[in-house]
Amino acid sequence: GAGVSQSPSNKVTEKGKDVELRCDPISGHTALYWYRQSLGQGLEFLIYFQGNSAPDKSGLPSDRFSAERTGESVSTLTIQRTQQEDSAVYLCASSLGHIWAQTQGAGELFFGEGSRLTVL
C-alpha cells in the first residue's frame, strides 16, 4: 500500500487477555519500528526490525511483550496477560534500511495511524 497500515485501529480488552497488533509497512522498507504513546507522553521506543531480525528490542517493557516480523514485511506485536498500564496507542513505523539512509538522505520514519489499546 501507499502508507503504513495498522490493525486494529481500536482494541478494547479485559485485563489478563492477550492481544495482537498488526503492522503492514511501506513496500520495500526493510526497517520496521514499534513505538507506544501514552496520553500526554512522548513516543516510547519498543523494538526495531532490520529485515526479519530484531537487533534492538531494548524498549520492550516486560517479557509479556513480544514481536515478530516475517517475509521482511508484516509485523505482529503481541501483548500477553494485558494490564491496565498497557493502555496506549501503539504506533508502527517503517523506513528504508540504514544503508539507504546513509546515502539517500534522512532515512525518516513513516508512521501508521496507530492501534489504540484500552485494557479494562
Added chain:
Amino acid sequence: GQNIDQPTEMTATEGAIVQINCTYQTSGFNGLFWYQQHAGEAPTFLSYNVLDGLEEKGRFSSFLSRSKGYSYLLLKELQMKDSASYLCAVKRGGGNKLTFGTGTQLKVEL
C-alpha cells in the same frame, strides 16, 4: 542514555512566527528530526538536520547546533492548521532508531 527536552505547551497568534526549542544530551549523535502530530493522527516528518545550520522548507525552518546540543523549529505565517504537537527526535549511531522528546503542543489562536 539520552535526554531530550522541549517545552510542553506554546500558544501563538495566526500569522505570527513561533520558535520551538529542543535541547538534547546524547552520545553518538547522528541527526535530529522534527515531526508534526495532529491529535489522533500519525506523526509526519517535517525536517532533518545533521550538520550545524539552518534548513529551510517553505514556512518551516529547523536549526541545529551540535556543540550546544540545541535545535529549534521555526514556523512562519502561522495558520490555524498548524495547531498540533511538534516532536523533536534524535538519531544515534548508524541505525535509524529515533528517540523522541515528549513533544510541544502548539495552539494557534486568532
